[in-house]
Amino acid sequence: MSIRPVTHRDTSKIAAQVVLLAAIAAAWASPASAQMSPEMGTAWNRYVAAVEREREDQHQSASADRFLAMDYGPRASDDRRAVMSGQIVVDSVESTIAGGRSINVPDAMVHRWRGAVFLPNVTIEGLLARLETAPPADEDVLQSAVLSRGHDEMRVFMRLRRRKVVTVVYNTEHNVRFERVSPLRATSRSVATRIAEVRDSARPDDAEYAPGDDHGFLWRLNAYWRYEQVPGGVIAECESISLSRSVPLLLRPILGPVVKGVARESLERTLNALRTYA
DSSP states (O other), X not given: OOOOOOOHHHHHHHHHHHHHHHHHHHHHTSGGGOOOOHHHHHHHHHHHHHHHHHHHHHHXXXXXXXXXXXXXXXXXXXXXXXXXXXXXXXXXXXXXXXXXXXXXXXXXXXXXXXXXXXXXXXXXXXXXXXXXXXXXXXXXXXXXXXXXXXXXXXXXXXXXXXXXXXXXXXXXXXXXXEEEEETTEEXXXXXXXXXXXXXXXXXTTSOBOOTTSSOOSOSEEEEEEEEEEETTEEEEEXXXXXXXXXXXXXXXXXXXXXXXXXXXXHHHHHHHHXXXXX
């Protein structure tokens, strides 16, 4: 078998392709190229409705040995054993509507991840009492504060940092509501009501981009938690769903997995932080 030597033409062609991809990546990372359309908002609301309907169906069918979302999956027993052994179990989840069809948001990416962690020597009431006082801090949360508090609900400010393709900082506000399902089970729901990207990530107190003029790396963010008292502690499970801009077709093989990994890694850090906090 003969091996053809690399020619100047080959090198030039590769260099041109690299330059083209770099130009596309730079254009994709530009705030001017990110716009959230009304159609995206409508599709996102449909996606959220499907997720919440699925959760409500699971709550209605809950039993003595089935409460967490992972209990309804094909690896329920294995996942519970892994969590109880101290592992943080995280998986991607796909949402569907009647007939098993996937829910798509046009020209955007939905990231849905589910993860669970075991919190040893903790009770439901003790955990909720702490969570209703202040959210746990982690390396993604640069600053947090409770803006208002009511019965089993609160409004929280969090300054979030996301680091992967680029470093981005957001000023966010979240409505959080807790519900006691039983003495041994509880849930909470957190919905970001405001997400504003800071112009200079190195200066978190800097001015914000106007809505719709940011990079589009985080447009929406919801988190759904379930807490179950088990022998020795509490299993805390979170389902996180977020919306971001799509990745250009040419860049998907390179950036697609990276962008998807941001939401997964953020959830892992949140669960790790909760284990430390609890």
